[in-house]
Amino acid sequence: MLALCIAWRCSAELSSEAGGVHLITSASSHRAGSARRDNPAGSAADTDVLSALRSLHQDGLKSEGTLTGEGRVLTVRERVNVAHEELRYAHFWKDARFLEVGDSRNGLGLDRGDYRIERIYANGRIGLRDDLGRWRRIDLSKIDPTNRCDGLQLSNDKTIGAYGGETIRWTANVRNREMWNATIARVETVERDAVIVRLANGDHQTLPAGDPMLKRTDLAYAKDARRNVSRSRRIRLPYQAVVQPRSWRTNM
Structure with missing residues (x-):
């Protein structure tokens, strides 16, 4: 799974350049930090950084062949x-x-x-x-x-990319389908009108377009990414420190 060596919350932007990825905060980081303490829902800047990190992680998985197919964009509830x-x-x-x-x-x-x-x-x-x-x-x-x-x-809506080989987690319970909140599943195939997943118990489920569980899912590493985006400061991360797909994924 993704190795996120992040010890500080980033409050302004994420940019890349040769040899690494820069997470940059604004000069008013202390004021921003205070505002976030008053607002536990998180800032828009945090959302942008997390979205960029998700994209970096998936790009790394696609380049090594772990993720397959064209995939599709899912609108999920957070x-x-x-x-x-x-x-x-x-x-x-x-x-x-x-x-x-x-x-x-x-x-x-x-x-x-x-x-x-x-x-x-x-x-x-x-x-x-x-x-x-x-x-x-x-x-x-x-x-x-x-x-x-x-x-x-x-809650809010957000979009994620779903590809064959991706590891996801459920964010709600459906008892009769053996889908449990916070448990892990693997995307086996992404088709035009359905997503086929393998549950933690080994069973396969087909989620057709419009299935309510398609919006009750998230990338498996999203929660840890949010937890690790903590305090405001400018930091520089080498690409390998941001994206180490194999070492941070759950074996299924």
């Missing part, structure tokens, strides 16, 4: 790292695009499903739109901070 009790405060919603409701027994009176966050009002209420286009306005004070089983979760 959870926003916000504590449950913080959902009661509109400030923590500003970097999220969706509210996912996994249980109808919640203080907001919402049915199960995904709601697009359309507006954050000055009084702290939130304007939502459901899959049918219906408008809902919710009062965050009705969220019970002690009920962590109400199924409420903030």
Whole structure:
């Protein structure tokens, strides 16, 4: 798997030049760091750096022949790292695009499903739109901070490349298909209208276009990449330190 020798969070840009990859922060790194502590969802700059690192990793795997085929782009759902009790405060919603409701027994009176966050009002209420286009306005004070089983979760969309030979992890549970959150699977084949994967138990599953689990997946190394992008500083990484595909992958 990918060897990410990163000890600091990068807050400005990632650029490459002969002999290495540069992760560069702005002069206001301390102010940026303070802003990120106030905003646990993470910054746009962090997202750009992580996206660039994912691309570098996949380029390395493709060049050595581990990833095969033309692949396809998947739009997947990524959870926003916000504590449950913080959902009661509109400030923590500003970097999220969706509210996912996994249980109808919640203080907001919402049915199960995904709601697009359309507006954050000055009084702290939130304007939502459901899959049918219906408008809902919710009062965050009705969220019970002690009920962590109400199924409420903030999230965003992002895109990833799926290729034959890629290692992925599930981000949700589907009991009857033996797909479990955080477990690893291997992409066997990427076809025009389906993705065929091998689960951790060895079974194969075909995910046709539109299968809800296609958006409940991520690259296996994405979580570790985010964890390792920590404190702001300019650092220089040789290419080999950024991309070592074989040494960082999980054998399947």
